[in-house]
Amino acid sequence: MPAPAPAPAPAIAASQTPAAAPARRYRNAEGQVWDGEGPMPAWLLRAVNAGQSVEHFRVS
Template identity: 50%
Template sequence: MDERKRESIVAYLRRRMAEFAIEPEDIATSIAADQARLREVRFRDASGNTWDGKGAPPQWVVQATSAGQSLEHFAIDGGSTRDPGKRTGAEWRNDPFAGTRLATVRREEIEATRAGTGR
């Protein structure tokens, strides 16, 4: 972003803050409250929906549990430092398809191509 565009956005934000009587401390307080709320999250789905486990469950929890999914599936480990948006490697030792045709089709195709049979 170039400097003029940045300055224009900052000026716009300052005008809007003055218009609504918003102080920088108000924004800092709001950000701190959002961060505290995110720390309280106990359940998260693959889409990023969250729930703190208090009050009525949100629609995504109701739908998932109605479909037979356990609530524990969505539990967040409080001590986890893993970024929820970052994918991790697969744990192949726990692969339920290990040793079946589903697990070996791709390997067989690669080996056939290397051997020149080109299936």
């Protein structure tokens, strides 16, 4: 008699998968962050309007 087939692995529900934290693409000296999604936050908009480059705040 052949060996029984192994049981399939249980499926993981979507609610059980860990959510990935949003990437922090931009950060200022005060620790404020922006992931680059949605409208630009006020702190970054003020810096850009003052002549600073957005790339200056990019997190590598």
